[in-house]
Amino acid sequence: MDILIELLTNTFGIDExxxxxxxxxxxxxxxxxxxxxxxxxxxxxxSKKDGSLTLINTDTLDSILIKLDDI
Known part of the structure; x- marks a missing residue:
């Protein structure tokens, strides 16, 4: 979760x-x-293969973590 939060704050400038x-x-x-x-x-x-993850606008941080576990 921390890495996702860091990506959102550092890459996209979203306030924590x-x-x-x-x-x-x-x-x-x-x-x-x-x-x-x-x-x-x-x-x-x-360290996932390029194109192995698919995100959509309705994904949440929780759903992203679940998707990562399934890869």
């Missing part, structure tokens, strides 16, 4: 107080291009 594990990516202000960029950064930071 705005980040909530149950908020959707869209609710945190990410558009579709930002979501693709986040996807690439997550794959890189979690």
């Amino acid at each position: 107080s705005e980040i909530n594990r149950y908020k959707t990516l869209e609710d945190m202000g990410l558009d579709s291009i930002c979501i693709v960029e986040l996807q690439v950064e997550i794959e890189r930071n979690f």
